[in-house]
Each structure stands twice: as structure tokens, then as C-alpha cells.
Amino acid sequence: MAKTQPYTLAAVCPAGRDRAGRPAHTHWTFQQLDRESDAVARHVLERGGITRGVRTVLMVKPSLEFFALTFALFKTGAIPVLIDPGMGIKNIGQCLAEAEPEAFIGIPLANLARRLLGWGKATLRTVLPVAPPCKDWYARGNKPWLVTDEPYPIAPTRADEVAAILFTSGSTGVPKGAVYTHSIFDAQVAVLRDLYGLGPGEIDLCTFPLFALFAPALGMTAIIPEMDFTRPAQVSPGMIFQTIQDFGVTNMFGSPALIRRVGDHGARHGIKLPTIRRVISAGAPVPAEVLGTFATMLEPGASLTTPYGATESLPVCSIDSHEILNETRDLTDRGAGVCVGRPVGDVEVKIIRISDEPITSWSADLSLPDGAIGEIVVRGPVVTREYVNRPESTTLAKIAIPGQGGDVYHRMGDVGYRDDQGRIWFCGRKAHRVVTLEETLFTIPCEAIFNTHPAVFRTALVGVGPRGAMKPVLCVERQRAATAAGKTKERPLSKEALRRELLELGARHPQTKGITTILFHKAFPVDIRHNAKIFREKLAVWAAGRLR
Known part of the structure; x- marks a missing residue:
């Protein structure tokens, strides 16, 4: 992207307010981000011993440094370990113990917690503090985007080599580290590009940090809004609307809670979002009324889609709000479950008999007929094959496919069924x-x-x-109770x-x-x-x- 559109904005981040109180921003073009990540890889990571195969915890807030560090880690072939700080102190400690990181890159607060709580004490050998704007990183005193070094030689990683460890949200227990390979990331980028038509020229509003990384990888401009990313349900709708209008945002990702809050505010105030072509919401089922409310702000040709998946496999299915509002919502209200759409790309979805026990090997007689509720299992290029240092969890969640070179079906932990149109209906978590x-x-x-x-x-x-x-x-x-100004509040x-x-x-x-x-x-x-x-x-x- 740096070669094909060097002067296009790659990332835009909030930088406080100017003297008049207006939002200020800082940014990098694709060329600047490429040079910055080259400089970080060469002068920061390599000097710190963070090279190919080194597991590296990254605890940095959404910022230009977050983008530069992540892509620099990929360039060196290091393995980013990405942990959501919202999972809780106890869970973070356990996750880091399981991930066995060798390096830690974090903001001062994360480093303080690391020292006080002993995170990764048994395995860490390199610690790099990050204090934006990170002036202490560069021993030579150069601003990284002015560095004129030769391009950094990207590590010659293999498709099946570990690329990153991403931890689940832990909604049904202690979070688990899903092992991502480079081929999985490559497949995800391809699926998202082809499924939603994402690519250069799009302006992407990123309200979930990990998804923000896909924007520059797809050639989109990533706009980071001013918000607390750990509390999307408390986001300021006014700030979201202002950011959309300031940058002409065309694509937006948001959790159901954020979509609800922003949509309710917009509907009450008659706000329209003419630049938005596409809204994507995931993380949990999105109620039809939430989709309907948000859709009132969009132009008729805009899409509002809800992909289905998990950290271990994303995306699996996708469905558009038009199909939900015009076809499936009435069935949902009558107890049919939530329709999550049809499988995407090369993903294969099966419904099997519900079991709480391990299934060591795949066989055709596990499958259930259409209409029968069972476990949802998936197979394909976006499916992870194991958890880091969790052999029991891996055994419970993966079904080996004989004769397929280690290929597996992943048990989503969800129950549902397939209808006669090939759509998958979600009926909840198996454990629930x-x-x-x-x-x-x-x-x-x-x-x-x-x-x-x-x-x-x-x-x-x-x-x-x-x-x-x-x-x-x-x-x-x-x-x-939330009523518009001037209306009587019902008892x-x-x-x-x-x-x-x-x-x-x-x-x-x-x-x-x-x-x-x-x-x-x-x-x-x-x-x-x-x-x-x-x-x-x-x-x-x-x-x-x-x-x-």
C-alpha cells in the first residue's frame, strides 16, 4: 500500500484539542507508516532482541505507536501477544503465564502492573517502555519518519508459522490464547476484502482496536475516535458523529452496545450519515430493533451487516440487516433463534450432536439434519488449530479430520441449526x-x-x-425510561x-x-x-x- 498509495492517509488518531477547543488529530500516510514501522523494527525491536519467533506482549493504547509497533513486530517475524486489558487483572496474569512471552512492550501503567503483579516474570527477558510520543525509543535522535535507511528486510516467515496469539474475551471462562498463523491472517484479509468490498479509498472508523489493524492492511484509512475502548456502551454519540462528519467516514465497525447507543441518539435527533456505505457489528447477537434504529440514519444503498464468528474463527457467516428486518426478525421473536446468515468464503459449517466430551476424530455420522439444533462446528482457512499451552482446551475444542494433514473442525461452543435455505441460526452458548x-x-x-x-x-x-x-x-x-425532551414520561x-x-x-x-x-x-x-x-x-x- 505504501508503494501504490504513498501519500494516502493510513492512520489518524486524536491528539487533544486546539486553543479553540476543536478536536486535533495526528496522522501518518502509508509511506510514513511504512518508514516508521521499518525504523521501529530496525532501531527498537532488533536492538532489544525482539526478532523472529520472539513472543512479545503488546499493551499499548490505540495510537500511531500501536500501528507502528504491530506492523514492526510482523516485519521482524516476532509474535505479538494481544491481550484485552478489560479481561481483568487476574485473567491477564494467567494469560501471560500461559503465553510465556519473552518480551513486553507497554505503556507506563501496564509496566507498573507488570512489575507489581509479576506478569510474565518467569519468561520475560526484554522490556520496552512506551511513553508516547516515544522520544526515548530512538538512540540516534532521529524522528523515525525522516529516517532514510533502506527498507527493512521483512522476515521470510512461512504460511504455517505462528504469527500472533490472540486471547478470547473469556465470556464462558478464563480467556484462551488462539494461535494464529500467517496463512490465517492472509485468509481473513482476503475474506473481508471480498465479502464486504473493502479496499483503497475507504475511510474506516475503528471503534475496536484489533479490527483497526485490518484497515491499513486493506488499504483503508483508519480513523481512531476519541473514546474509551473498554467501555463502548458509554461512548459519546456526539463524538462519533463528529468524527464521521469530519473525515467523511465510509465504513464503520462497532459492537452491538455501541451501535445501540449511537443509533438511539441519532434517531432521537434526526441525524443522517450520508457518507457511510457500510456498518459492521459483531461480538454478540444484534437485536433487530437496534439494526432498524441505526438504519434510519443511513442512505438507502448503505449496508448494515452482522458477521458471526469468534476469536478462534472469524468470519464464519454474515447476514445483512435487510434480510433480518424483512425476513428473519419475526421468526426470531417467535423463538426460532437468531439468523447469522450463510457461511462465507471457503468456510464449511456443520451441525453435530451436542456433547460436553472431547471428540477425537471426525466422522460423517456426527452430523445432524437441517432443522435439528446441535453444536456448530467450522472448518476453513480462517480457523485456528490450537490454543497456546492449553492442551485440554484444544482437545475439547478441536476435532481432527483423518487424512487431512492436521486440519480440524473447530467447535464454536455455540448451538444452532441450518435451515432449508442454507442459513445458520444461532441458539446460544452450549454451556448456557x-x-x-x-x-x-x-x-x-x-x-x-x-x-x-x-x-x-x-x-x-x-x-x-x-x-x-x-x-x-x-x-x-x-x-x-428515555423520552425525548418535552414528552411526558410514562409510568x-x-x-x-x-x-x-x-x-x-x-x-x-x-x-x-x-x-x-x-x-x-x-x-x-x-x-x-x-x-x-x-x-x-x-x-x-x-x-x-x-x-x-
Whole structure:
């Protein structure tokens, strides 16, 4: 990209305010980013012993340095270890112990935590502090983008060589490090380019740091907004709108929580986003009403899509909001699950019998017919084959395919089914299914029925008691009243009245008629990364305590 469009902006980052209070920004062109990452690779990483195969923790906030460091690590052939700081102090310590990093690059706060908590103490041998604008990095005193060295010789890595370790969000347990190879990243770039038509000329608003790296790789300009990336549900809609308008953003990625917040604000104020061609939302199921609300701001030809996947395999499927709003949402509201679309690229999706035990070898008799709910398993060039130093987790999550040179099916940890049109329907996490004496209840289909009530913000179905004899409990987070200025605020339903109406609603559907216990929760615990995945395990413990 530096050769084909050297003077096009590659990355734009916030840099405070000018004297008039207007947002200020700093940026690099593709040529500058290429030279910067060359300089960092040669004068910072190599001098620090960070070369091919060295596992390197990178804990740097979204910034120009984040882009330069990441691409410099790839140029040297080092292995970035990317950990979301929102996963919690205890989880970070365990993840770093498993990743066995040899080098650590972090901002002062991350380095302070590393020293106090002993992160990576057993294996770290190189520590590079990062204090933007990183003046202390360059012993020669040169500004890196003015360095006139020869281009850095990119390490001759192989397709099957480890490229990075990306940790999962840990929504159903301790986060696991998915091992990415260079071929997986290459396949992801190709799929995203072909599936969504991404490429040079696009202006990408990056509200999730790891996805921001795909923008320059695809030739897009990455715009980093002024926001707290660990709390997307609390983003300032005004700042998002101003950034879109200031730069003529054409593409935007956002978690469901961010899309909800920005869409609600935009709908209330009649805001339009004429430059946006495409919005992509992932991380958790996106309610149809959230898609519908956000779509009111877009031009008729713009797309709003929701890819399905996981850290271990992304993307797997994709579906457009037009299909959701015009075809599948009514079925979702009646308990059919959430349609996540058709498999993308060369990804192969199978539905197999549900099991909590390892499956050592693939066989055709594992597959279920269309319409039957089972485990979702996937195979393809974007699928990771193992977790770092987690052999038990790898055994549980991967199914070896005989005679295919180590190829595997990855067990997504989700349940769902395939319809007669080849679409995949998501019915929840396998670990969250509620197995009673009479039946098995799946979270997403059951919750969707109750979520149609206007006084409900969201619900979570949990099981109390041992599996096989669980008591189904519906946890309910009520809708927060938010009315436009000048309108009368309606008096909310009492808990007793809402409980009665929800029980009546559930009794009308076969999959929810057995749910007779309802508890109200002030605010569900959710993941930090997307602020959308509900921690049902925590709610199950809370519900058990309430029912004693």
C-alpha cells in the first residue's frame, strides 16, 4: 500500500484539542507508516532482541505507536501477544503465564502492573517502555519518519508459522490464547476484502482496536475516535458523529452496545450519515430493533451487516440487516433463534450432536439434519488449530479430520441449526443450555420471546441446580425510561405487573411455557470487550442465592 498509495492517509488518531477547543488529530500516510514501522523494527525491536519467533506482549493504547509497533513486530517475524486489558487483572496474569512471552512492550501503567503483579516474570527477558510520543525509543535522535535507511528486510516467515496469539474475551471462562498463523491472517484479509468490498479509498472508523489493524492492511484509512475502548456502551454519540462528519467516514465497525447507543441518539435527533456505505457489528447477537434504529440514519444503498464468528474463527457467516428486518426478525421473536446468515468464503459449517466430551476424530455420522439444533462446528482457512499451552482446551475444542494433514473442525461452543435455505441460526452458548428433567432449553430462542415486551431491556435464561435437573430462571433487566425532551414520561410497570405479563407471554409458546420463575436484576454483568455478552454464569450464581 505504501508503494501504490504513498501519500494516502493510513492512520489518524486524536491528539487533544486546539486553543479553540476543536478536536486535533495526528496522522501518518502509508509511506510514513511504512518508514516508521521499518525504523521501529530496525532501531527498537532488533536492538532489544525482539526478532523472529520472539513472543512479545503488546499493551499499548490505540495510537500511531500501536500501528507502528504491530506492523514492526510482523516485519521482524516476532509474535505479538494481544491481550484485552478489560479481561481483568487476574485473567491477564494467567494469560501471560500461559503465553510465556519473552518480551513486553507497554505503556507506563501496564509496566507498573507488570512489575507489581509479576506478569510474565518467569519468561520475560526484554522490556520496552512506551511513553508516547516515544522520544526515548530512538538512540540516534532521529524522528523515525525522516529516517532514510533502506527498507527493512521483512522476515521470510512461512504460511504455517505462528504469527500472533490472540486471547478470547473469556465470556464462558478464563480467556484462551488462539494461535494464529500467517496463512490465517492472509485468509481473513482476503475474506473481508471480498465479502464486504473493502479496499483503497475507504475511510474506516475503528471503534475496536484489533479490527483497526485490518484497515491499513486493506488499504483503508483508519480513523481512531476519541473514546474509551473498554467501555463502548458509554461512548459519546456526539463524538462519533463528529468524527464521521469530519473525515467523511465510509465504513464503520462497532459492537452491538455501541451501535445501540449511537443509533438511539441519532434517531432521537434526526441525524443522517450520508457518507457511510457500510456498518459492521459483531461480538454478540444484534437485536433487530437496534439494526432498524441505526438504519434510519443511513442512505438507502448503505449496508448494515452482522458477521458471526469468534476469536478462534472469524468470519464464519454474515447476514445483512435487510434480510433480518424483512425476513428473519419475526421468526426470531417467535423463538426460532437468531439468523447469522450463510457461511462465507471457503468456510464449511456443520451441525453435530451436542456433547460436553472431547471428540477425537471426525466422522460423517456426527452430523445432524437441517432443522435439528446441535453444536456448530467450522472448518476453513480462517480457523485456528490450537490454543497456546492449553492442551485440554484444544482437545475439547478441536476435532481432527483423518487424512487431512492436521486440519480440524473447530467447535464454536455455540448451538444452532441450518435451515432449508442454507442459513445458520444461532441458539446460544452450549454451556448456557438449561437441561431440566423434561427438556433442554436454549437461551437465545427463549429470551427472544420475552425480549419483545416493551418494558424489557433484555433477559437472560439461567439454570439453577445440577444439569439434568435444572430449574429454569428468567433474569430480567427492565427498560430504562428515555423520552425525548418535552414528552411526558410514562409510568413504568410495577415488577408484579411485568412478571404477570411475562408469564402470560411465555405460556403462549411451547419452548417457554415451562419457565415460571422470574427475577429482576438491576444491570446484567457483561463483557468488557463488547459490553454485549451477558455473563450468565454470574447470573446463575446470583439467581441461586435469591432462590434459597
